[in-house]
Each structure stands twice: as structure tokens, then as C-alpha cells.
Amino acid sequence: MAEAINFETEPSKYKHWKLEIEGERARLIMQVKEDQGLRSDYILKLNSYDLGVDIELADAVRRIRYEHPQVKVVVLGGAMDRIFCAGANIMMLRSSTHAFKVNFCKFTNETRLYIEDASENSNIKFLCALNGTASGGGYELAMAADRILLVDDRSSAVSFPETPLLGVLPGTGGLTRLVDKRKVRRDRADVFSTIAEGIKGKRAVEWNLVDDLASLSAFEEKVDEIVGEMAAGLPDKADRKGVALKPILPTIDDRTFRYQYVTMTLGEDRSAEVVLTVPAAPVQPKSGAEAQAAGSDWWVFKAFRELDDCLLRLRLNHDQVGLVLLKTRGAVADILATDATLEALKDDWFVNEVRHHLKRVLKRLDLTAKSLFAIADEGSCFAGTLLEILLAADRSYILNDPDFPVALGVSTMNGGAYPMPNGLSRLQTRFLGEPERVGQVLEALGEFDAERADELGLATSAPDEIDWEDELRVAIEERVSFSPDALTGMEANLRFAGPETMETKIFGRLSAWQNWIFQRPNAVGERGALTCYGTPNRPEFNFQRT
């Protein structure tokens, strides 16, 4: 196994980005160190990136949200001359396993969406200031911003060279954002996506590929002007004090990863168990100030950051794990009290950020390509925010036996605080065909038992103690025996019922189209375009259309 990837970092450890805070403006400058990739078999030329670069970007956006809450506008820029970013590194993609490529793309997608989430929910606006050409993933990153400024030097362009040069597609929502977000006309999008060198200058503005142009000498001035425009009308944030994020690092003991509130154990049978424990009678902050004082030690925040770290490790370091058993421990009353705090203090900026963080981790769970079984056994507490974990699972097993009482519960947080990528709550998605059940569940506010949970439609199966063990064993053994590819496709199809959003399209098309193309001989066969790129050989296509 390759060396495990670590997802914890902080600005002083960044290799590829520089984060500068100037009052209500943050500058995030990309300066990729060629020889500091996660692996040594490729060189990150021309500000191209690998997962390590994106882990830092995601961390920087997170730091801005928590540690620099006074920031209104983030300027994304590049430190290289004439080139902003050349996108994902091709040599890295070529030498990666398929599973890694998919999870790399998924992570970068989540980072782009995280940027858009900060804009939508935290009043942090992003300007991507392209001081040079942005190609492929470089332009995809730019499109995640609210506004794009391109230098007009008669050479710098934005481009998607994936199809003409590599025989694949932009993997980070590029095509979707082109027509869904920027609403570029489809025929122009077609032309744009087949010109390797891209489109520059006035035409880039005319086609809405970028928003503004500025000459090199007027570039910084234009940046200032746009930042001023973007900051105008945003709420005053001057009196906010940042909350430091302490590192999340598990103690690893063979196959067990121990955090403060979460424990993950890798099984021998391609399964893993993740247990989240609610502390007994946790101190509840009474005000925003108290919540901020608790900061990254606030148990629910920390527990979900730990859960997030587990999910990333599972995806990228443990691709043999196919089934995750999700468990909780603690008292329903304690999680419901925490939910009450999250609801009561939601107008505080920090509590708002925490709520969005919980939302994001739950989405990460929705988007994890592993089978998820929620196991509500004795001592568990799937209630409120933690009920969302059960609802995110492909199946839920609830022990229903009067001698071994299992408590669950509902809070107002189940009513829409944590939308899925499809824009609906997990309850709405679950009961798409019986919308009245959503109301029935929400009316059951507070704690209830397994019997009631089953009546409310929350259990896939609710065996008694006699059947429990065997039923679980059979379900697990069966699950890990199925084709992992079929399961990934099946689960992704079933998880996101209901409307499409830009987010579901991005992930759906990543799974369906990009991943398909990434597997095809025309891309990765001996004479596939991706294989041949940068080598002396030209691709040879099988021109049969499917």
C-alpha cells in the first residue's frame, strides 16, 4: 500500500498556497512547488495540481471561514508569470489507479462546492483573478468563484483542452458549470471545449467565460475595484474574532483509528466500523460568545471534523473497504440538547459556520462510494443531527426488543438544516412518494423508541434480539460479496431521488461519464489519448460510437 495520505494541514505548513489576510480581504495565491507532489513520479509543472495541492486549498477556505471571519472577499490568484494554473497534473492522473483518480476528482469537486457554499452561506465572495492562462482544472477552479477576471495580454486564455488533447472530460464539474452556472450557450460551450488553446480577451467576456478583463498594468487596480464592488452590501464583519481550528489527528493502532469522539476500526472482511460517541451531559454554550470560546473543542464540531477525516481516509487510503457500519453511542437527550443550542444560536456567525460544517460532512457521507449501513443497537442515539447519519445510510438496522431498548429521536434540525446535494432534506428524499410522512416524523419531536421508529419508516429492518445478530451477519456477508462497481452505481442512483441540482449533476456525471471515459481504451488503452499524452506516440481511436 502506498503511504497513507494525511488530510490535516495548516497555513504554516502549506507548500503550494500562500494565504494572506488584509482586513476584509484574503488573498489565496497558488504557487505549486513542482517537486513537492504527494508522489515523486510526477512533477507539478506550470501550477498543475495533485490531491496535496487541493487538500491545502480546502484547508485554506476552511481557515478563512473560521479563523478569519472578518473576510468578505477572497481573491484567488497565481504566483506564476503568464500562467494561472494548468489544471490537474496529467502525469499524476496517468500513473494513478482508477479508484484514486475518481476519489481525487470527487475531493476537488467537494472543494469547489465548498467555495460556492462559503459564498452562498457565509457571505464570503470569491474573485478569481487570472493573471495568466487557466486551463482544464485551472479554469474549473476559476468557475467556482463568483467572479472571474482575466488578464488581457493578447495571450492569456481560459481553456478546456481535455477533449482535444487527452480524450477525456474536465472532471471537476467544468462542463456542468459552463452551461448551468455561467449559462454559456451550448454551441459556444461546444466550440470552447474543443479548442485546446482556449479563448481569450473580448470573446471570453462575450461568451461569459469570464466576467472582466484588465491589462497587466491595470490588473491590480481592477482587482481592487472589483473587490470593492463585491464587498459593498455585505454585512459588517469587523467585530468578529476568529476561532482557531486545532488539528484533528487520530491515534492509529494497527487497524483502529481513535479520535476523541469517533473511533474507526477496519474489519477483516472489507468492512469498517465507525462509531461516534456523544459525551455525557456536554456543556451547552448559552451564547454565540460561549460557542466561540469553546471553538474547535465544541464537541459536536469536533466530532464531525473527526468523522470527516475518517471518511477521507476511508476513500483515499482504504479502497478495499466496501461497507461502512455507522454506529452512535450516548444519550438521545444530550444530542437533542446540542441540537437545541445549534438552533437557538443560529444567528451567531460561528454557530452558523458549524451548522454548515455538519451539513458538508453529511454530504460527504452521501457522496462516499461505499455501502453505508446504520446500526442502531443498544446504547446508540440516532437522534436529530445524528439521525441524519442513519438517513444518509443505504440501509438502517434498528434493534427492536423491549428487553434491549434503543432510543432514537427527532429535532428541528431534521427539517431542512442539512440539505442533501439534491437540495432536499434527507427525510424529504426518503419519503419522496409519501410526503406526508415527513411531517409525521417531524411531529415526533423528541425521543422515541425503536418500535415507533419502525412505524415512522426509519428502519430498513427492525429485528428483535434473537434475530439481530444473524440478520446483520447475513446482510454484511452478502453486501461485501457483490460487485463493488455495481454497488457504487446502484447506490449513487438510489441515494439522490428527486430533483437534479448543479451539485447532483456534477457528481452524477463524474461517476457516469467521466469515470466511464477514464476506463475506456480510447483514453487509457495502450494507444489511448491520456496514455499517449507527452509520449512520442499519437493516440489511435476506436471510432465506434456507443
Add this chain to the structure above:
Amino acid sequence: MSINYSEKIPNNVDLSSDRRLQRALEKWQPAYLDWWAEMGPTDFNDKDVYLRTAVSVDRDGWAQFGYVKMPDYRWGIFLTPPEKDRKVGFGDHLGEAAWQEVPGEYRNSLRRLIVTQADTEPASVEQQRLLGHTAPSLYDLRNLFQVNVEEGRHLWAMVYLLHSYFGKDGREEAEELLERRSGNADRPRILSTFNEPVQDWLSFFCFTTFTDRDGKYQLLALAESGFDPLARSCRFMLTEEAHHMFVGQTGINRTIQRTCEVMKAHPGEDVTKYGAIPLEMIQKWINRWASSSVDLFGAEISSNAATFFAQGLKGRAHEEKNYERHDALDEGYAIAKWDGKSLVNEDVPLRNAMNEVLRTDYWNDNAKQAVVWTKTTASFDIPFEFSIPDRRFNRKIGMYADGFFTPAGEPIDEATWNARRGEWLPTPEDEAYVKALMVKCHEPGKYAGWIAPPSKGINDQGVDFEYVKM
């Protein structure tokens, strides 16, 4: 307005019946003249200059001499006559019929190649626009203008290709060639060497020796192109490029000769007392321009170079004559890779090393020129050998840009580089000295004190001929 195209624009591309080309030129030609007026040689547009004009591609037509005002120069469009049944000479299409039209799948690659080459032509005119004021003689002034109008013609040749074969995109690129400006912070020329002004005549001679020789090698590689109109266009341009290098090489040689004369007349004395340029200083100018021109060939290991070769768009210099195998597959090329600490010889796939292959031919050609200059010092019994710095020296592009190297190519640390760079490259004092020597000498038969007269004039005219009527 109807224009008599064949008269105004000498050509062998049947311009008078090509409506597409006429339409394109109607708009572009006035813009070109505006550009020339704004960015061409300053203050000499109303002077009669003894220039060579090509009016056809045959032996009598390609070099017609006469006085002409530069804005009235007849910039023509010439392609070397077609070769019957020409085949693609290299790459994956080896042996297939050469393309007379642009193959759709290579349109963007080809356009990029042509635009990059074309951009250097007006750039060099812009870089040299102020030199007329400090010309060391009318002979040199005329040579400068000859170089300038021919670079202008090379731009025409490339624009012809853009107009004729690349539709609307090609017309837009042609316009942008007139909008970018050398050294302009907002709209710079594409390649960085072409954004540095040529401030003095020694630099001009170095530029025409080294940078124009890069042009020669790029043209040699494109002259092999499977896209026949590009190949034929470049072949004709090569005949003109030879003159530019002649101007540069003899200019440096005359500077050396003058210094040697002073050294002989005043043995043991500092030649700067007599207004000559010390040989060591000339070597520094050579080091600067030879190294920046070496950068123009691009990265040592290049996917683009491999692609262009595979696609049959850009070959090696003298591909047919010099090589037995033309697919360049399953062959390696040894490159001394710089890993940040040391140089390690490594074989890379030949196609990916095409930039380096071309750079090697170029470097060897430069080295021959150093021998010629050394012969001049030897003829005065002065033991001074000129040399071309190693390709690793003073690089800004490619893997060697990360390290520091002596002119002999030996790796050194940054401190050593900083301590010694003044021995190898012009110092501000050197530049101030050479700049001070640059005073105009605009009388027929007179030559500035830092340079010897040429051994003979242009087109059998004397060295005292009135090459530019002031």
C-alpha cells in the same frame, strides 16, 4: 477602393484572383502600415534607402536593389515553387501526400505554431526601432533597415498563411500580431527574449547573429512541415534570414577587428582610451545574447515538441538529408538532466527531445561562428579565443533555469554565480561604456571609431556609397 494587388504587393500566390485573400488584406494592409508608422524605425520613413526588394522567386527577381522610402516598400508574398507530389517527410504521416489545405484535426496546433513564429517578426522590428539614431555608418543604417523591412515581409508571409488557411480565427490572429508590442507590460510579445529592447549596436549585431539564427533553425524545422504552404513559405524566408546573420556576424567581426587594430597600435594600453570595445567585453555581449537565444528553443523535454513531430507539422532541420529514420520512434536521446544538485545523463524518447535536437544543431552552428571571430584575433597575433557559452549557462527556460552554471557549463552555487556573473555578462558599467560609444555617424564613407569599415559594400557598391540619403 480597388487596389492593383500584383503591383502593390509582389506575389506568386495569384493574389489578383484570390478574393478571400484580397478581402483579408484590404483590412489588414492599412493596419500594417499604421503599425509600421507607429512602431517601425523612428524618424527615417521619409528617407530614401538603398534596399533589396524581392519581386519574384526566380534568380533575377528575389534581389532587386534601388532607393525606396520604407513605407513604400513592396512587401511581397512569396512561396518557394511547389515540389511535385511532395510527401510528408516525418512523423506518423510519413510518406502520405503533403497537405495543401490545413488538416482539421491539426488546425489549432498549426495556427499556434504559425502565430508564435509570426509574432517574433514584428517584435524584432519594434526592439530595434531606436537604433537608427546611433548608427555607426550609412552602410550599417541601411543594413538595419534591410533587416527591418524583411522582418516585416516575414510577417506578411505568415499573415498570408493565417489569412488563406485559417478563416476568421486566422484573421483575428493576424490583427493581434499588430496589437501586441515588444516590451509592453500590457500586451507583450509572446516570447520573452523578444520583449527586451536592443539598446546598442553591439546588441543588434548579436541579435542578428544569435536570435536570427534561432529564426533560421525554426524556419528549417518548419520548412519540413507536412503542411505544404508553410513549408514553401519558410523555405523562401530562409534566403532572407541568411543576410540578417551576415549583418550580425560581420558586424561583430568588424568590431573585433577595430579593437585588434587599436591593440596593435597601442600595445599594452587600455583600448577604452581609444574608444574601442575590449575583446572581453565583446565576449560578454556574446554570452548574453547566445544564452537568451538558446532559451527560444523551449524546454529540453517537451510534450508539444513530440506532438508537433508526430503530427508531421514541425520536423528536424534538414530532416530528409540528415536522418535515415524519420519516425523518430523507439529511439532515445541523451540529455544531461539537472536534478538540482548534479547532472545525470539520461535517455529520453527522441520525439520528446526534438527541441534539444534543434538546439544542438543551432549551438554547433554558433560554435563555428566563434571560430571565425577567433581567426580575426589570430590574424593580429592576439591570443584571444572567442567561445559560445554552454547551453546551460544563464538560462531562463527549461531545466537548467533552476541551477547556476559557468559559461563552460559547470554547475556552481548561487553565491559563486553572484560573485562572478560580472566576468561573464555585461555589468552596468560595461553597458554605460558601450552606450557612450553609440553616436551617430551619418556621412557617406565615415565609420564610428569603435567599428572597422566592411571589406566591401552592398550589391558591389563601395563602402562609401550613400546607402541612405539623409
